[in-house]
Amino acid sequence: MQRKSNQEYRNNHAARKAARSLGWLSIGMGVAELLMPRALASTLGLPGSVGLLRLYGLREIATGVGLLMTDKPAPWIYARLGGDALDLATLGVAAQRGYEPVNTSMALGAVAAVTAADFACARGLRQEKHPVTVFDYGDRSGFPQGAEKMRGRAATGQGSSQDAPQVSGMDAANREAPNRP
Amino acid sequence: MRALRWHGKKDIRCDNHVPDPSIEDPRDAIVKVSSCAICGSDLHLYDGFMPGMTHGDIMGHEFMGEVMEVGSANKKLKVGDRVVVPFTISCGECDQCQRGNFSVCERSNRNAKLADKMFGHTTAGLFGYTQLTGGYDGGQAEFVRVPFADVGPVVVPDGMTDEQALFLGDIFPTGWQAAVQCDIQRTDTVVIWGAGPVGQFTIRSAILLGAEQVVCIDNVPERLSMARAGGAITINFDEESVIERLNELTKGKGPEKCIDAVGMESHAARSIDAMYDRVKQAAMMETGRPHVLREMMYVCRPGGTLSIPGVYGGLLDKLPFGAAMNKSLTFRMGQTHVQRWADDLLKRIQDGQIDPSFVITHTASLEDGPELYKTFRDKHDGCVKVVLKP
Ligand SMILES: [Zn+2]
Ligand SMILES: [Zn+2]
Numbered sequence: 001m002q003r004k005s006n007q008e009y010r011n012n013h014a015a016r017k018a019a020r021s022l023g024w025l026s027i028g029m030g031v032a033e034l035l036m037p038r039a040l041a042s043t044l045g046l047p048g049s050v051g052l053l054r055l056y057g058l059r060e061i062a063t064g065v066g067l068l069m070t071d072k073p074a075p076w077i078y079a080r081l082g083g084d085a086l087d088l089a090t091l092g093v094a095a096q097r098g099y100e101p102v103n104t105s106m107a108l109g110a111v112a113a114v115t116a117a118d119f120a121c122a123r124g125l126r127q128e129k130h131p132v133t134v135f136d137y138g139d140r141s142g143f144p145q146g147a148e149k150m151r152g153r154a155a156t157g158q159g160s161s162q163d164a165p166q167v168s169g170m171d172a173a174n175r176e177a178p179n180r181p
Numbered sequence: 182m183r184a185l186r187w188h189g190k191k192d193i194r195c196d197n198h199v200p201d202p203s204i205e206d207p208r209d210a211i212v213k214v215s216s217c218a219i220c221g222s223d224l225h226l227y228d229g230f231m232p233g234m235t236h237g238d239i240m241g242h243e244f245m246g247e248v249m250e251v252g253s254a255n256k257k258l259k260v261g262d263r264v265v266v267p268f269t270i271s272c273g274e275c276d277q278c279q280r281g282n283f284s285v286c287e288r289s290n291r292n293a294k295l296a297d298k299m300f301g302h303t304t305a306g307l308f309g310y311t312q313l314t315g316g317y318d319g320g321q322a323e324f325v326r327v328p329f330a331d332v333g334p335v336v337v338p339d340g341m342t343d344e345q346a347l348f349l350g351d352i353f354p355t356g357w358q359a360a361v362q363c364d365i366q367r368t369d370t371v372v373i374w375g376a377g378p379v380g381q382f383t384i385r386s387a388i389l390l391g392a393e394q395v396v397c398i399d400n401v402p403e404r405l406s407m408a409r410a411g412g413a414i415t416i417n418f419d420e421e422s423v424i425e426r427l428n429e430l431t432k433g434k435g436p437e438k439c440i441d442a443v444g445m446e447s448h449a450a451r452s453i454d455a456m457y458d459r460v461k462q463a464a465m466m467e468t469g470r471p472h473v474l475r476e477m478m479y480v481c482r483p484g485g486t487l488s489i490p491g492v493y494g495g496l497l498d499k500l501p502f503g504a505a506m507n508k509s510l511t512f513r514m515g516q517t518h519v520q521r522w523a524d525d526l527l528k529r530i531q532d533g534q535i536d537p538s539f540v541i542t543h544t545a546s547l548e549d550g551p552e553l554y555k556t557f558r559d560k561h562d563g564c565v566k567v568v569l570k571p
Contacts (some may be wrong), residue, residue, distance in 0.1 A: 164391025
């Protein structure tokens with residue numbers, strides 16, 4: 001049987017779901033940076049960067065809200081990638097200063113993992129720009145006489161939808177009674 | 182002969198020098214395969230979700246062809262008959278077969294002791310489907326030995342093509358049994374999870390049986406277009422909320438009949454519970470991922486019926502059984518008793534009520550089989566059903 005097909009642009013649902021999760025992650029990170037910059041700064045080995053962390057928090061929240069509100073997540077994911085670069089650079093500086101070498105390298109690892117997730121998401125979203133071949137099986141009813149005509153054909157009697165069984169009321173329950181016919 | 186054989190997880194090969202089968206019992210027949218198909222449940226073996234495969238097992242349980250040789254005690258078939266063979270092997274004589282419960286035949290599983298251990302009691306032998314169900318060689322091959330060939334095989338009348346008859350061996354009766362077990366009433370809404378090959382036949386069966394509303398849930402657009410062609414209302418769970426749409430379609434009361442035509446591979450929704458299942462599955466603590474079952478128990482109308490043609494292999498976890506019990510739900514399930522339905526469905530095909538060939542999207546040679554397992558599993562290239570011609 002021949003197959004009908006055409007070229008279409010498709011949303012990448014997996015990438016879009018990932019983008020939403022990254023949006024929530026952004027907001028979570030942002031809130032943490034905004035509310036407890038002092039604690040974070042000393043843990044990460046960035047003493048004196050309290051103001052900077054607050055700014056980063058605002059940035060994270062902005063991209064997070066953007067990702068959750070938009071129909072076109074791609075630019076927001078690129079914004080996140082920019083932010084990832086900033087985070088990595090900042091942590092790189094902290095690593096050189098070496099106040100909290102263990103914590104800083106753990107944070108670097110975490111940011112690198114998130115960056116990889118952002119990259120994967122961006123790649124997924126880029127696929128949406130390429131049309132894909134979509135097959136249309138709308139002509140494959142399987143019913144040579146059409147679906148509507150066949151509704152109820154296997155029911156008793158003449159085989160129309162009116163002949164399909166309809167047991168209602170107490171009769172339905174009585175079908176389980178021991179003295180059913 | 183050539184045959185598709187299992188060499189390990191995700192490793193199926195078309196091997197060239199497989200020994201030809203021969204008659205082992207007087208009731209046997211040898212069939213030269215003219216067409217065979219890849220089934221969703223073959224993918225459980227391909228992906229290694231189903232235990233009990235051994236190196237070199239021949240795959241395939243959906244096949245048909247010409248009878249080449251008949252055992253001395255087989256009075257039903259003769260050489261040259263064109264037959265389609267049910268995937269369940271049944272003796273026709275034990276208590277279960279006598280009751281029409283062919284897929285739980287007590288005598289056809291050669292490894293009954295193994296199955297007793299796993300399931301409590303043995304079920305029927307199946308073609309090409311693990312040592313647990315007898316370790317019988319499958320039909321994705323040039324030749325197959327068919328045991329109890331005086332019970333199962335259905336003779337195909339002249340004029341009916343392979344493409345029309347082939348699915349009588351499994352997926353058409355499977356969809357049909359799933360719908361019949363729902364005891365469909367005229368005013369029923371029947372919801373089918375999964376627009377794969379079995380789902381497609383379940384839709385057509387529910388229409389033939391007279392359901393007022395047939396709904397199908399999936400996220401593969403081309404499969405949904407095929408479902409609509411068969412008379413179903415479709416829900417794409419990537420794009421809309423299943424629960425809201427079902428409430429809308431049933432005035433908030435929920436569907437009377439819910440059918441799980443997905444089974445073990447229901448990983449489609451990337452939800453929290455699907456991730457939980459994936460972790461447990463990786464740790465071998467459960468074998469199925471019952472996202473669909475959970476949703477069915479939740480949305481079904483109280484007093485309704487859940488019918489499960491989808492294949493499960495072992496343990497399931499975190500099922501809302503309280504909802505199911507308190508809502509008075511009825512569960513119907515099982516491997517298909519193919520022999521119970523095949524003759525009737527053959528007549529319906531002859532009568533022009535249905536033409537099962539609609540579901541075939543890919544036809545290829547046996548050599549292309551391993552590649553098409555992948556295409557089918559990944560739902561690439563609009564693949565719904567693959568037929569191979571040995
Ligand atoms: Zn099958
Ligand atoms: Zn039996």
